[in-house]
Amino acid sequence: MDRSALFQKFLTFTSSVHEVSHELTRGVKNEDVTPVQYKILEYMMFSQPVTPSEIADCVDLSLPNTSRELRKLTEKGLCEKTTDNADRRRQLFRLSADGQAMMGRVFAQVQQGFEQRIDGLTEEELQELEKALELLQSKVFR
Amino acid sequence: MDRSALFQKFLTFTSSVHEVSHELTRGVKNEDVTPVQYKILEYMMFSQPVTPSEIADCVDLSLPNTSRELRKLTEKGLCEKTTDNADRRRQLFRLSADGQAMMGRVFAQVQQGFEQRIDGLTEEELQELEKALELLQSKVFR
DNA sequence: CCTTTTTGTTATCAAAAGACAAGTACCGGT
DNA sequence: ACCGGTACTTGTCTTTTGATAACAAAAAGG
16 A cells, blocks of 8 residues: 555545535634634533533633633623632533524534435445444544 | 434544544654644645635635745745736735755655554455545535 | 642734736737 | 736734732631
């Protein structure tokens, strides 16, 4: 196997993935959140509740800046803050009803774009697709 | 096939791809370019020469801001500007020797990270990998 | 108690990025 | 030669993001 050729394919592939996901989330700009704020909300969709430290780690933001953006999101009514009673230094953030609703809209749009892309594929092709996703996920993108 | 389940896998997959490519290009911050400037240089690696309009389209930047960033990159000696003689309104940008060298370093580092990830895979697994990349590229990320 | 450490917030400042108005130079057609 | 459109540049202003110092509150461990 020619490793360099494989690497080339890897490069164009990742570039395509970026392009497509950018394309799919394009409509997010309608909503009143900045890119960084969106990343935070997206992260909160997967794990809730979260502390500022966790967000800072995963979204690659300093703690002070994370705190600032969380405050802005809270002011916009997209997330809510509570104090952890087990350790009162820790603050727990979760999406508010509005935040849930907004991210729901975004994901629905992304899903629709995805469905459109795989529209017309046979059942067999879908199965191959799933296998390919799992394979790459387990062997390269982990 | 459960489309929702497939969509879920798609989501976690793209998120993993982002994470990994972020991880692989982490060292770029050593070089003296901003993220936007890096995207421009990366684009120039694939197609050269390019006009400001093409860059603006592909990197999703307004023309004035593209022009500004290209000026900065030129001042840093990372790219060069020439006028298209066929149409003297058009400006052609290409990487300078320094720019080529820098992007070469970055790509070498990315390649090394990639090799490391696929290290230990058998010849057969590599073949499967290639197939999977091609499949996803052709059916979803196009 | 009394440090020390952890967790988070606030306040600034600077750099990067986005938006937009205005201007220059060139092309293509008339 | 003129005119409308294209390609790009310049200048300016705002917002977003990044970095850092200083602070407060709670926990952890003597």
